[in-house]
Amino acid sequence: xxxxxxxxxxxxxxxxxxxxxxxxxxxxxxxxxxxxxxxxxxxxxxxxxxxxxxxxxxxxxxxxxxxxxxxxxxxxxxxxxxxxxxxxxxxxxxxxxxxxxxxxxxxxxxxxxxxxxxxxxxxxxxxxxxxxxxxxxxxxxxxxxxxxxxxxxxxxxxxxxxxxxxxxxxxxxxxxxxxxxxxxxxxxxxxxxxxxxxxxxxxxxxxxxxxxxxxxxxxxxxxxxxxxxxxxxxxxxxxxxxxxxxxxxxxxxxxxxxxxxxxxxxxxxxxxxxxxxxxxxxxxxxxxxxxxxxxxxxxxxxxxxxxxxxxxxxxxxxxxxxxxxxxxxxxxxxxxxxxxxxxxxxxxxxxxxxxxxxxxxxxxxxxxxxxxxxxxxxxxxxxxxxxxxxxxxxxxxxxxxxxxxxxxxxxxxxxxxxxxxxxxxxxxxxxxxxxxxxxxxxxxxxxxxxxxxxxxxxxxxxxxxxxxxxxxxxxxxxxxxxxxxxxxxxxxxxxxxxxxxxxxxxxxxxxxxxxxxxxxxxxxxxxxxxxxxxxxxxxxxxxxxxxxxxxxxxxxxxxxxxxxxxxxxxxxxxxxxxxxxxxxxxxxxxxxxxx
Ligand SMILES: Cc1cc2nc3c(=O)[nH]c(=O)nc-3n(C[C@H](O)[C@H](O)[C@H](O)COP(=O)(O)OP(=O)(O)OC[C@H]3O[C@@H](n4cnc5c(N)ncnc54)[C@H](O)[C@@H]3O)c2cc1C
Numbered sequence: 001x002x003x004x005x006x007x008x009x010x011x012x013x014x015x016x017x018x019x020x021x022x023x024x025x026x027x028x029x030x031x032x033x034x035x036x037x038x039x040x041x042x043x044x045x046x047x048x049x050x051x052x053x054x055x056x057x058x059x060x061x062x063x064x065x066x067x068x069x070x071x072x073x074x075x076x077x078x079x080x081x082x083x084x085x086x087x088x089x090x091x092x093x094x095x096x097x098x099x100x101x102x103x104x105x106x107x108x109x110x111x112x113x114x115x116x117x118x119x120x121x122x123x124x125x126x127x128x129x130x131x132x133x134x135x136x137x138x139x140x141x142x143x144x145x146x147x148x149x150x151x152x153x154x155x156x157x158x159x160x161x162x163x164x165x166x167x168x169x170x171x172x173x174x175x176x177x178x179x180x181x182x183x184x185x186x187x188x189x190x191x192x193x194x195x196x197x198x199x200x201x202x203x204x205x206x207x208x209x210x211x212x213x214x215x216x217x218x219x220x221x222x223x224x225x226x227x228x229x230x231x232x233x234x235x236x237x238x239x240x241x242x243x244x245x246x247x248x249x250x251x252x253x254x255x256x257x258x259x260x261x262x263x264x265x266x267x268x269x270x271x272x273x274x275x276x277x278x279x280x281x282x283x284x285x286x287x288x289x290x291x292x293x294x295x296x297x298x299x300x301x302x303x304x305x306x307x308x309x310x311x312x313x314x315x316x317x318x319x320x321x322x323x324x325x326x327x328x329x330x331x332x333x334x335x336x337x338x339x340x341x342x343x344x345x346x347x348x349x350x351x352x353x354x355x356x357x358x359x360x361x362x363x364x365x366x367x368x369x370x371x372x373x374x375x376x377x378x379x380x381x382x383x384x385x386x387x388x389x390x391x392x393x394x395x396x397x398x399x400x401x402x403x404x405x406x407x408x409x410x411x412x413x414x415x416x417x418x419x420x421x422x423x424x425x426x427x428x429x430x431x432x433x434x435x436x437x438x439x440x441x442x443x444x445x446x447x448x449x450x451x452x453x454x455x456x457x458x459x460x461x462x463x464x465x466x467x468x469x470x471x472x473x474x475x476x477x478x479x480x481x482x483x484x485x486x487x488x489x490x491x492x493x494x495x496x497x498x499x500x501x502x503x504x505x506x507x508x509x510x511x512x513x514x515x516x517x518x519x520x521x522x523x524x525x526x527x528x529x530x531x532x533x534x535x536x537x538x539x540x541x542x543x544x545x546x547x548x549x550x551x552x553x554x555x556x557x558x559x560x561x562x563x564x565x566x567x568x569x570x571x572x573x574x575x576x577x578x579x580x581x582x583x584x585x586x587x588x589x590x591x592x593x594x595x
Contacts, residue, residue, distance in 0.1 A: 025372070101155060111368050160209050163198075221282065301364055348568070352407070486566065487566055
């Protein structure tokens with residue numbers, strides 16, 4: 001079984017030393033009290049809960065999976081008890097508004113807890129993770145009456161929330177949604193249709209589940225401009241906060257799948273189910289984006305979270321497994337062979353995982369703080385700037401982090417050789433579990449299209465200009481520092497590649513949209529690598545200031561990992577720039593029949 005220890009030292013580095021999270025919170029009304037001690041206390045206790053209560057369920061949830069009984073879906077043994085324990089401990093209400101009974105803590109703190117929860121057992125984390133997104137959508141778009149009757153329950157985790165978009169004939173292209181919602185003459189709606197792949201569509205963790213369903217009203221125009229969001233609870237809210245009768249929401253089957261077996265994936269039929277409109281008619285996709293943007297970041301973080309667990313286990317194994325001798329001569333002459341950590345290729349695999357993980361966490365923390373700033377900063381200009389950065393980097397986090405997560409889990413499985421392929425060690429489960437993150441919440445290719453097609457031209461290019469200005473500002477501030485040259489010089493190349501590629505995309509967009517589509521994935525990877533390079537250069541700057549006088553080895557390891565990233569991973573921006581500008585012909589000339 002794969003073990004997990006929350007990387008609390010890393011968390012402290014990222015939140016306090018790199019980003020000065022308490023300083024950021026100090027500028028945000030309502031968060032002034034969130035200081036180092038509070039952050040530390042929350043994360044330390046969160047780590048204990050994830051390691052002791054949740055992680056032990058990971059293996060058994062994969063073995064036992066979910067099942068569909070006549071009464072509904074049964075989650076794996078231990079899930080209901082663990083869910084209750086976390087709910088009672090207030091872990092699902094950390095960032096819930098105090099008026100809904102929550103603790104009103106920053107989003108950033110909640111997502112650091114989320115990382116631990118996902119590393120410990122990603123299947124378990126999905127029930128509360130989706131609820132969070134549904135809570136956000138309902139808070140932003142629900143009517144006063146809906147908010148009053150739903151949010152205190154959803155905000156505590158007493159009820160869960162799920163997102164219901166996909167239908168048998170429609171996944172990426174939501175303009176094809178067929179589920180219908182007819183007014184019931186009493187201010188509500190009756191929903192008919194079938195949704196597939198609904199994560200948490202039913203479960204035995206909570207008494208109620210709020211389905212946020214995309215459906216068409218009778219007067220809906222065709223396409224995505226005719227979709228509305230309807231809240232369809234499994235049980236109808238009764239008087240005075242009690243639960244009323246069962247709604248016509250039926251799960252007809254659950255999917256057998258490659259991974260995340262503890263998170264049930266349901267086919268849900270709405271058979272004239274009662275529901276209420278959330279937000280405005282025909283503007284359901286906009287309302288759903290409040291949920292989807294949250295979930296996209298969460299799914300991106302899944303890549304990091306599972307890669308972290310994989311790395312921890314592979315690094316431990318590599319220090320213990322004895323095979324072969326170091327090329328430079330025996331490293332452990334008293335042993336029959338050296339530990340495999342001596343071999344350059346094993347180090348390549350471990351460092352690729354580690355360098356991606358640490359920089360991804362640093363970037364995720366930066367973007368999470370910007371989410372808090374975008375919501376609370378008193379200066380509207382600062383809020384706007386933060387919103388731009390979050391919008392630009394969300395598709396990068398979703399796609400780049402999950403690609404990294406899959407690559408890192410694969411590499412770490414490889415470090416265990418044949419044992420990595422055997423169930424007992426838990427590595428093959430990580431590979432299976434992480435794979436879905438590249439697919440759901442929009443397949444990664446769609447995020448690349450979102451980046452080039454929507455985010456680059458957004459507000460006349462303001463987000464990308466602001467981001468490039470931040471990168472340029474960092475380089476200008478550190479270019480003259482000789483100690484930083486080994487980090488800033490490679491970053492300078494990457495930023496130049498990103499600038500050139502961005503100009504190329506802009507030119508191509510006016511020439512031929514197919515060129516942009518063909519370039520989109522490489523462009524997203526280029527931006528992801530550059531963003532991680534920026535985080536590594538910043539991290540190296542902090543480490544250089546601290547390394548003398550530190551005998552824990554923490555900052556030395558930080559610098560060594562930064563050097564690996566700069567020398568072995570970041571130069572790929574050059575080849576990405578060349579491939580993305582190679583044009584669409586190489587992809588598009590072959591006839592469909594010839595495939
Ligand atoms: C385990 C699991 C859990 C899920 N949970 C949920 C959930 O809770 N709620 C929910 O609503 N859905 C859920 N989904 C559905 C998931 O979001 C979709 O599967 C995903 O968005 C892709 O849609 P699709 O499967 O229909 O693929 P398609 O849309 O058929 O796409 C197939 C491939 O074609 C590519 N493609 C499609 N259109 C384009 C285009 N215009 N340009 C370029 N490439 C394109 C895609 O990138 C993809 O690689 C889940 C799916 C799974 C497997």
